Amino acid sequence: MDIADRVALRDAPVRPADIVPLDRALRLVLQGGRETRSYRVRAGDTLWTIAGRTGMRVPNLQELNPGLSPRNLAIGEVLKLSRTVPLINVSTVYTQTQRQELPCPVVRKKDDRLPLGLTRVLQAGRAGLAEVTEQVICRNGQVVGRRELTRKVLQAPREQVVAVGTWQLLASRSGSGGRLGWPVVGAVTSPFGARWGGFHPGIDIAAGYGTPVDAAAPGRVVRAGWYGGYGNCVDIDHGDGVVTRYGHLSRIAVEEGEQVIKGQLVGYVGSTGFATGPHLHFEVRINGNPVNPESFL
Ligand SMILES: [Zn+2]
Structure with missing residues (x-):
């Protein structure tokens, strides 16, 4: 665990009334910060669409902007917004091990005995399995990065082998690709x-x-x-x-x-x-x- 901000611990005299229990102190650390933003009212806005767009609740909007009511919104009016943010930012790093499927590679082999345009599966592929250990980096509980540490292949994937036909059905001296002509025209x-x-x-x-x-x-x-x-x-x-x-x-x-x-x-x-x-x-x-x-x- 790592604290991203500079936090100093020091002994200081405090009033007994300022001492809070651990769970409240924790809540203050996680939600005690406040970030103030603003919002300019656009045509077609209502308090509810503003609340939805800004991640706020209508009562909080009204509390921050006294006198605001659904009927007196003016286009261009600037509203105060705020949201809670952590007082300090906590980074955590942990390692986790997970099983991961390994996709099977596909190998194509030209086959001059198979007519052009046709393919045939010679060996069916099978996905593999690996055990991957990675370092997960979180900031305030949100994953912000991952780094692979080790990878152990439990089962190697088996490649899928596909024959791809290259045989021109009919050798053509005219070079027209050896296609057949329709013997009659019809459906x-x-x-x-x-x-x-x-x-x-x-x-x-x-x-x-x-x-x-x-x-x-x-x-x-x-x-x-x-x-x-x-x-x-x-x-x-x-x-x-x-x-x-x-x-x-x-x-x-x-x-x-x-x-x-x-x-x-x-x-x-x-x-x-x-x-x-x-x-x-x-x-x-x-x-x-x-x-x-x-x-x-
Ligand atoms: Zn027939």
């Missing part, structure tokens, strides 16, 4: 993923019967014919294990083995196979596994 009426208790391995794109369907990227036609629920179906192999599939076509415009360029006509929208109406079912497969085409369009 996605059924997205990739869980559907009707099953799994929808592609997206359905709304388009009228007979709308031309274009190759999403250059490649080689590896399927051009009827394929079960897909009806009339075209698969194009783009290399690097990437295949696009176009289903429910009313008519096919390419042949198996044919080399196509991006945007080339491969067929026409229909509703052959398992389809309730004309639309294009479009799939992207990487090494045989369907992925969400919307990540690459």
Whole structure:
């Protein structure tokens, strides 16, 4: 404990009436000081808003400013304010020990086998725990500063490792980033993923019967014919294990083995196979596994 002001102790004769019990003396030390301020009345002020703004009570305001009443406040009038402050300022310093959570760091690793734009958590992170001892500095009971003295790590945080895909799905000689082109222009009426208790391995794109369907990227036609629920179906192999599939076509415009360029006509929208109406079912497969085409369009 430290007293911020200069306080001298000395023996002096006092009148017996000035001697006070300890608790009153303590109250005097903590609240015996008085700080006088003033306040200039602004438009729209009331005694209550002034009291609220200055941390005072209306009766105290009236006591300090005799004759003040809610009805005779004048704009620009100066009111006396005061508040109690400690007679002397007491600083205390103590040490305290607390447990503190340590956030887990995140490490990003580039992965050239993961498509660009996708991430995958390789190792889940976990927060750590430390025991921290610090010095706390208070002034009149209010914390004004802290200083770390020691830190003991009870449990080190485990880093979160995230793979960040850098693989360009399709190598592009034009440098356009290897994105896929939309095979037809239309709204996605059924997205990739869980559907009707099953799994929808592609997206359905709304388009009228007979709308031309274009190759999403250059490649080689590896399927051009009827394929079960897909009806009339075209698969194009783009290399690097990437295949696009176009289903429910009313008519096919390419042949198996044919080399196509991006945007080339491969067929026409229909509703052959398992389809309730004309639309294009479009799939992207990487090494045989369907992925969400919307990540690459
Ligand atoms: Zn579909």
